[in-house]
Amino acid sequence: xxxxxxxxxxxxxxxxxxxxxxxxxxxxxxxxxxxxxxxxxxxxxxxxxxxxxxxxxxxxxxxxxxxxxxxxxxxxxxxxxxxxxxxxxxxxxxxxxxxxxxxxxxxxxxxxxxxxxxxxxxxxxxxxxxxxxxxxxxxxxxxxxxxxxxxxxxxxxxxxxxxxxxxxxxxxxxxxxxxxxxxxxxxxxxxxxxxxxxxxxxxxxxxxxxxxxxxxxxxxxxxxxxxxxxxxxxxxxxxxxxxxxxxxxxxxxxxxxxxxxxxxxxxxxxxxxxxxxxxxxxxxxxxxxxxxxxxxxxxxxxxxxxxxxxxxxxxxxxxxxxxxxxxxxxxxxxxxxxxxxxxxxxxxxxxxxxxxxxxxxxx
Amino acid sequence: xxxxxxxxxxxxxxxxxxxxxxxxxxxxxxxxxxxxxxxxxxxxxxxxxxxxxxxxxxxxxxxxxxxxxxxxxxxxxxxxxxxxxxxxxxxxxxxxxxxxxxxxxxxxxxxxxxxxxxxxxxxxxxxxxxxxxxxxxxxxxxxxxxxxxxxxxxxxxxxxxxxxxxxxxxxxxxxxxxxxxxxxxxxxxxxxxxxxxxxxxxxxxxxxxxxxxxxxxxxxxxxxxxxxxxxxxxxxxxxxxxxxxxxxxxxxxxxxxxxxxxxxxxxxxxxxxxxxxxxxxxxxxxxxxxxxxxxxxxxxxx
Amino acid sequence: xxxxxxxxxxxxxxxxxxxxxxxxxxxxxxxxxxxxxxxxxxxxxxxxxxxxxxxxxxxxxxxxxxxxxxxxxxxxxxxxxxxxxxxxxxxxxxxxxxxxxxxxxxxxxxxxxxxxxxxxxxxxxxxxxxxxxxxxxxxxxxxxxxxxxxxxxxxxxxxxxxxxxxxxxxxxxxxxxxxxxxxxxxxxxxxxxxxxxxxxxxxxxxxxxxxxxxxxxxxxxxxxxxxxxxxxxxxxxxxxxxxxxxxxxxxxxxxxxxxxxxxxxxxxxxxxxxxxxxxxxxxxx
Numbered sequence: 001x002x003x004x005x006x007x008x009x010x011x012x013x014x015x016x017x018x019x020x021x022x023x024x025x026x027x028x029x030x031x032x033x034x035x036x037x038x039x040x041x042x043x044x045x046x047x048x049x050x051x052x053x054x055x056x057x058x059x060x061x062x063x064x065x066x067x068x069x070x071x072x073x074x075x076x077x078x079x080x081x082x083x084x085x086x087x088x089x090x091x092x093x094x095x096x097x098x099x100x101x102x103x104x105x106x107x108x109x110x111x112x113x114x115x116x117x118x119x120x121x122x123x124x125x126x127x128x129x130x131x132x133x134x135x136x137x138x139x140x141x142x143x144x145x146x147x148x149x150x151x152x153x154x155x156x157x158x159x160x161x162x163x164x165x166x167x168x169x170x171x172x173x174x175x176x177x178x179x180x181x182x183x184x185x186x187x188x189x190x191x192x193x194x195x196x197x198x199x200x201x202x203x204x205x206x207x208x209x210x211x212x213x214x215x216x217x218x219x220x221x222x223x224x225x226x227x228x229x230x231x232x233x234x235x236x237x238x239x240x241x242x243x244x245x246x247x248x249x250x251x252x253x254x255x256x257x258x259x260x261x262x263x264x265x266x267x268x269x270x271x272x273x274x275x276x277x278x279x280x281x282x283x284x285x286x287x288x289x290x291x292x293x294x295x296x297x298x299x300x301x302x303x304x305x306x307x308x309x310x311x312x313x314x315x316x317x318x319x320x321x322x323x324x325x326x327x328x329x330x331x332x333x334x335x336x337x338x339x340x341x342x343x344x345x346x347x348x349x350x351x352x353x354x355x356x357x358x359x360x361x362x363x
Numbered sequence: 364x365x366x367x368x369x370x371x372x373x374x375x376x377x378x379x380x381x382x383x384x385x386x387x388x389x390x391x392x393x394x395x396x397x398x399x400x401x402x403x404x405x406x407x408x409x410x411x412x413x414x415x416x417x418x419x420x421x422x423x424x425x426x427x428x429x430x431x432x433x434x435x436x437x438x439x440x441x442x443x444x445x446x447x448x449x450x451x452x453x454x455x456x457x458x459x460x461x462x463x464x465x466x467x468x469x470x471x472x473x474x475x476x477x478x479x480x481x482x483x484x485x486x487x488x489x490x491x492x493x494x495x496x497x498x499x500x501x502x503x504x505x506x507x508x509x510x511x512x513x514x515x516x517x518x519x520x521x522x523x524x525x526x527x528x529x530x531x532x533x534x535x536x537x538x539x540x541x542x543x544x545x546x547x548x549x550x551x552x553x554x555x556x557x558x559x560x561x562x563x564x565x566x567x568x569x570x571x572x573x574x575x576x577x578x579x580x581x582x583x584x585x586x587x588x589x590x591x592x593x594x595x596x597x598x599x600x601x602x603x604x605x606x607x608x609x610x611x612x613x614x615x616x617x618x619x620x621x622x623x624x625x626x627x628x629x630x631x632x633x634x635x636x637x638x639x640x641x642x643x644x645x646x647x648x649x650x651x652x653x654x655x656x657x658x659x660x661x662x663x664x665x
Numbered sequence: 666x667x668x669x670x671x672x673x674x675x676x677x678x679x680x681x682x683x684x685x686x687x688x689x690x691x692x693x694x695x696x697x698x699x700x701x702x703x704x705x706x707x708x709x710x711x712x713x714x715x716x717x718x719x720x721x722x723x724x725x726x727x728x729x730x731x732x733x734x735x736x737x738x739x740x741x742x743x744x745x746x747x748x749x750x751x752x753x754x755x756x757x758x759x760x761x762x763x764x765x766x767x768x769x770x771x772x773x774x775x776x777x778x779x780x781x782x783x784x785x786x787x788x789x790x791x792x793x794x795x796x797x798x799x800x801x802x803x804x805x806x807x808x809x810x811x812x813x814x815x816x817x818x819x820x821x822x823x824x825x826x827x828x829x830x831x832x833x834x835x836x837x838x839x840x841x842x843x844x845x846x847x848x849x850x851x852x853x854x855x856x857x858x859x860x861x862x863x864x865x866x867x868x869x870x871x872x873x874x875x876x877x878x879x880x881x882x883x884x885x886x887x888x889x890x891x892x893x894x895x896x897x898x899x900x901x902x903x904x905x906x907x908x909x910x911x912x913x914x915x916x917x918x919x920x921x922x923x924x925x926x927x928x929x930x931x932x933x934x935x936x937x938x939x940x941x942x943x944x945x946x947x948x949x950x
Contacts, residue, residue, distance in 0.1 A: 052845040072848045079849045085842035089864050102851030146850070379854070383769035384781060386762035387829060390821050391784045398791075400799035462681055473685060475936050480688050481943075482932035483925050484883035486900040490907065491695050491921055494914060502694055502711045534688065539943060546940045546948045584947060591790045598885045602904055616794050616886075623798050636795040647790040651783070657947040662834060 002061070003028045003154060003186035004049065009058035011044055018044045020210040021058070028153075031180055031187040032215075033201030035194060037233065040207045042190045043082070046156045049188065051075050063153055073102070078152035078185070082159040084143040086131040092118075092142045093127040099150035117145045120179065137168045148183050155185040161196060173199045194234045198222070206230050224349075228356040231279055231349060237311060237323040240280040243353065248272040258316035260296040265345030276359070279349030285324035287312060287341045295340035298322070303334050310334065314341065404633035411627035424634035433610065433618075437635070441614040443525065444600075445593040448532040453586055455533065456540030463541075464548045474545060481538040485531075485598035492531045493518070493603060518604050521611045528612060531599050536592070540585045547581030548574075550661075584657050587650035591643055615639040692925075698918035706914045721919035730916055741920050743895060744902030748924070751888070751898055752881040755817045756874050759824035764870060767829050768862060771836035772844075782829065786945075789826040796822070797890045804891060811893045819887050824877035827942065831876075834946040835869030836862060872938030879928045899924035 004026040011019040018041040026032050034042045047053040049060055051072035059068045067075050078099065086095050093114055100110045118124045121141040126134055134142060140160060147155055161169045177200050180187050191197050197204045198218040205215040214226045225231035231239045244255035246264055253264040253272060264278075287300070298314040301321075305311075312324040312334070324341060326334075350359040381388075408420045428434040459477065463470040480488065495503045496517035507515045518527040551574070559569045597616040600606060606617040613621070615635060622632035698706055700717035724730050730739045769775070770782050788796070800819065801810065809815030839862060847857045863870070885900040892901065903924060906917045932939065940948055 047845075050845065050849050052841075052849070071854075072845065073851045073853055075849070076851075077849055079846065081842045081846060083840065083842060085840060085846040087843060087847065087861060098847060098852075099850035102856075146846070150851070377775070380769040380773035380775040380778065384766040384778065387766035387785060387825060388781055390762070390825055391781055391788075393818070394788050394796055394822065395784075397796045397799040397803065398788075400803070401795050404799060458680075459684055462677060462684070473681060475933065476685065477688050478932055478936060478939060479692060479929050482879060482883075482928045483692070484885065484900045484928070486883075486885035487903060487921050487924055488691075490903055490917065491691050493907065494698065494917060494921075495691060495694060497914070500707045500709065500711065500914065505709065505711055534691065538688065542940050543944055543948055546944075550949070581948065584944070588944070595792045597794070601889075602885070602907070616792055619792075619794050619798070623794075629798075632798060633795075636792055636798070639792045640795050643790055643792060644787070647787050650790070651786060654945065654947045657944075658834070661947060661949045662838070 002026060003030075003063055004188065005061040006049075007059045007061070009045075009048060009060065010056050011041075011048060011053065012056055018210055019048070019055075022210075022212055024205060024212065024215065026186055026188065028186055029181075029184055031177065031189060031200060031202045033197035033204045034188060034190045034207055035192070035197040035201075035204050035233070036207035038192055041210045042192075042207055043158055045207070046079070046158050046188065046190055049075075049154075050077055050079050050156055075154075076152055077154045077156055078147035078150060079156045080143045080147040080158065080160045082162050082190075084131075084139045084163070086139060086142060086146075088131050091128055091130055092123065092134065092138075095131070095142055096127075096145045096149045099146060099152075103150065113149055113151075114145075117149045120182070121145045136164050140164050140168070140172075144179075148179075148185070151183065152185060155180070155183070155187045157187065157189045159190050159192065162192070169196075176200055195236075198234070206233065208233075224358070226358050228277060228279070228351045228358075231351070231358075235281055237282050237325065239349075240282065240285070240322040241351070242278045242280065242316075242320060242322065244276050244278045245274070246272055246276055246350075258296040258298060258318060262294055262296055262342075263345060264348060264350070275353040277351040277353050279351055280322070280343055281347065282311070282323040282325040283309075283327070284343050284347040285322070285341050286343065287314070287324050287326070287339050289339055291340050292342075294345075295342040298339055298341050300334070300336045300339050302336060314339070401633045401636060404629050405637045407630040407633075409628075409630040409633075411629060420630075424630050425638075427631075428634070428638070433613075434635070436610055437613050437615055437618050440525075440610075440612060441594055441596075444529065444532075444596055444612075444614055445590060447525070447529045448536070448593045448596075449586055449589045451529070451533050452537045452540050452589060453582065455537045456544055456585070457582070459537070459541045460544035460548055463545060466549070474542065477538045477541060479538075480535050481542075483535065485535050486602045488535050489528075489531055489599045489603040492527070492534070496527065519608060521608050524604060524608060524611045528596075528600050528603055531603065532593070532596070535599070536589060540589065543585040543588075544578065544581055547578050551577050580653070580657055580660075584650070584653050587646065587653060591646050591650060594642060594646070595639065692929075695918045695921050698915060699922045701915050701918075703913045703915060706918075721913070721915040722923075724916060725919055725923065730912060739905065740895075741899075741902060741923075744897055744899045745923060747892075747896055747902075748882055748898035748900075749927075750813065751816055751820060752878050754813070755820035755824050755881045756877045758817060759821055759828050759877055760870065760874055762821070763825050763828035763873075764832055764863065764866075765858075767832035768836050768858060770829065771833045772841070782833075785826045785829060788822065793822075793886050794890075797887065801890050810891060811896055813896065816888060816891055816896065819891060820881050820884070823880050823884055823887075827877045827880065827945065828870075828873045830945045831873040831942055832866060832869050835866040839865050868938070872935060872942055875931055875935040876938070876942035879931055882928050 002025040004024070006022050006024040009019055009022040010017070022045065034045060036042055044053065048055050051067070051070060055068065059066060061067065062075055087098065090098070096114045096117060097110050100113055114127070115124065118127055121144060123138055123141045123145060126138050131139060131142070140163070144160060147157065161172055164172070173196055189200055201218060203215060203217055204221050206213045206221065208229050213230050214221055221230065222234050225234065228241065242257060244257065246253045246255040251263060254261055255264060255278065256262070257278070287298070291297070296316070298316055300312055300314050302313040303310055304313070309325045309327050312326065314322050314324060316322065351357065352359055405424055406419060406421055408416055408418050408423065410416060463474050495501045498504055498516070498519070504515065504517065516523055518524050555573050556569065559573060595616055596614050597620070600612050600614060600617050601620065604612055606613040606621060616639065619632045619635045622628045622635065697713065699721055700719070701715050702718055702720065705715045725741050728738055728740050728742060729736050770778050797819070804810035804815050809818070844857050844861050847861045848854065852860070882898070883900065888896070888898050888901045894905070899920070903917070903920055906912055906920060
């Protein structure tokens with residue numbers, strides 16, 4: 001049975017429609033990341049599920065019951081807000097305990113549960129402090145502890161790592177999935193960071209302009225985005241999109257890039273004779289001096305070493321800028337100048353230029 | 364995929380704010396009923412001592428005012444009082460605020476002490492000044508005499524009565540202007556002043572071209588606040604002189620009060636107050652707009 | 666202003682001193698006068714040096730005032746008690762009514778909310794007699810004239826707009842998410858209001874309450890019209906001193922001192938909030 005089920009959920013404000021007919025089904029214990037650009041309606045969606053906003057149309061089922069019009073305190077949800085929303089006049093302990101006191105737990109149970117969740121989140125030593133005496137990281141953990149303390153069946157996390165520094169965000173990104181899984185809760189996790197979504201979510205629901213563009217596992221979203229819009233949101237540097245006009249030939253589809261004829265493989269025949277966007281992930285581009293089969297000429301404009309990889313900014317003969325990233329730093333002698341780029345057609349993506357939809361099926 | 368509505372809960376949520384504000388609403392109605400009654404009274408020939416004359420006369424009371432020299436005297440005195448008090452309080456308040464602008468222990472202490480007159484009930488302040496200006500033993504009467512002015516009658520003489528009550532009003536309410544302008548001055552951004560100081564801009568220029576324009580919203584708000592109060596003056600004039608000597612200080616509310624209780628002319632009293640209400644209503648509309656703007660800004664800063 | 670000349674500093678000092686003397690001298694003088702016998706008050710020239718006496722306060726407390734014509738009963742202590750009673754109860758009622766309403770205005774944008782808030786505000790600036798004179802006739806009809814209940818009800822006109830507009834601002838400054846977090850944790854609307862919203866707005870509620878108390882205490886015209894001698898607060902009661910013939914001036918001064926001390930003390934105590942309260946939240950102190 002699905003723990004969270006949204007049925008054609010819609011919400012509009014005076015400024016316009018924010019959410020437009022959302023359907024989603026989240027299984028027990030699953031972690032689903034709601035990911036999308038800012039302003040896509042992610043936070044509004046969480047607020048609808050939490051019950052602090054009312055939907056205009058559609059229904060919300062929680063643990064199998066219709067909760068569309070239930071008061072927020074009756075939904076049995078744990079929530080952590082992006083701005084933490086800690087109670088400034090209560091100690092961290094009382095903040096975390098607030099979900100337990102509401103349900104009439106005894107003092108001893110409250111203490112035991114708070115201590116347990118605090119230990120798990122490593123904030124046992126600051127439980128007596130008021131929020132203003134906590135560091136940002138401690139605030140964030142307190143907010144998380146408060147959301148988890150009462151062992152809610154459903155946990156909503158609204159971009160909980162947004163307001164913490166980079167180091168902490170990195171640590172928490174590693175730590176959170178196991179923490180959340182340990183709690184057995186069904187989790188909706190809102191984020192604007194694709195890496196966070198991919199690291200934490202069992203599935204990712206990509207929310208663009210109030211609609212779910214795609215709901216799938218991180219790997220399949222990365223490998224097979226349904227549209228240009230989704231493809232653009234994942235990856236750093238972002239996916240290269242090269243306008244092409246593929247033609248069918250003897251050895252399958254081919255197109256012209258930077259003045260060279262480039263084969264697109266046998267599988268893709270649908271896009272023939274139309275304006276298409278060829279989507280190439282930077283890491284699927286191979287750059288060297290070999291003008292051999294499938295290579296197209298580029299000018300390497302700049303080389304930027306970035307952690308374990310190097311990012312190459314290149315320009316085609318048509319003046320388009322494209323990125324390539326090379327694993328490792330062994331290519332230290334890589335210098336700007338003319339070169340050739342090629343790619344494995346099996347890893348290329350084809351999008352219809354007009355509709356943005358991905359063409360051709362992917363495994 | 365049907366949308367399920369649970370109308371019961373939704374209605375409850377909608378009712379709550381009305382329930383919460385109901386008491387405030389009732390008080391509003393409690394004001395509006397006598398207000399409507401006052402509008403009605405103002406169109407009656409209605410004297411408590413001559414009840415048989417009671418009758419509806421439309422705008423008769425208002426029309427009489429047009430040729431009533433007593434009425435025009437009231438208008439003149441009220442306007443004079445308002446102009447004199449608000450004018451001098453603005454000027455004095457601004458000077459004090461500028462003198463105390465710099466944050467220092469002494470200045471903060473002084474600004475707090477200066478609030479004391481404002482916290483004194485105006486009716487009691489007027490008694491205090493009455494004691495100080497008593498012709499037999501008043502300390503101010505004595506001081507004035509020392510300065511060579513003999514026979515200065517303060518509130519008892521038509522020549523100086525207005526001056527005396529304006530003085531009390533200035534004593535009570537200048538701190539109000541001062542404290543608002545001081546808060547305004549201290550909330551101004553410092554960069555323009557630092558830039559001007561670096562460039563060696565003359566201080567007179569800084570004051571008229573930077574300080575004053577930036578302070579204007581505060582000045583306008585403070586002035587409108589006082590304007591609204593001063594045109595309705597009662598608390599100082601009535602305990603001090605009951606509107607006398609003669610008709611020297613018969614401002615709107617004092618005259619309306621006397622019409623009602625002394626001459627029991629309910630209709631005329633109500634009409635007089637309606638005219639005052641029209642003036643304050645127009646002023647308060649301007650004021651509330653200005654006040655809201657400043658309130659938004661203050662909350663933006665916080 | 667950093668490089669002020671010596672002459673300028675002297676001028677500033679002189680000006681500020683003159684201003685302080687003008688605004689504080691009356692209070693000081695009345696205070697001194699309240700400790701003087703009639704002979705000392707009437708002495709010419711007036712002097713700052715005298716032997717202080719408590720006789721004026723004593724006669725006020727006993728209610729027996731010495732006049733040229735003999736002894737006069739004047740229950741000033743009753744006036745003082747009325748002031749305490751009227752101001753305290755009015756503010757208490759006003760907080761009870763006004764704080765939930767302020768919350769409603771801050772949190773729910775419901776139909777008519779701004780209209781109600783603005784009606785209250787605009788009547789704060791309307792001539793009080795306009796409402797009071799017809800009201801006094803109504804009060805006589807329904808038996809509220811010269812009662813504490815009637816007075817406290819009318820005093821809401823002073824206290825309620827103040828509390829509503831100041832406290833509303835404080836509620837608006839609380840992040841709604843904080844309240845939502847508490848509700849989602851399983852608490853009802855009322856629990857959230859009492860345990861989150863009210864405690865967080867407490868400085869504003871305290872400030873508004875103190876100011877409302879001062880304004881109720883200082884009010885003159887409401888009680889002048891609606892109360893007779895035994896319900897009058899000090900502001901109206903003190904007038905009787907002036908009309909009573911042959912009264913001793915030291916006693917008037919003592920009565921004034923007793924009447925203004927509570928508000929001055931409160932003002933000094935609450936001075937941090939005065940700016941915001943006096944401007945109905947338009948200026949932050």
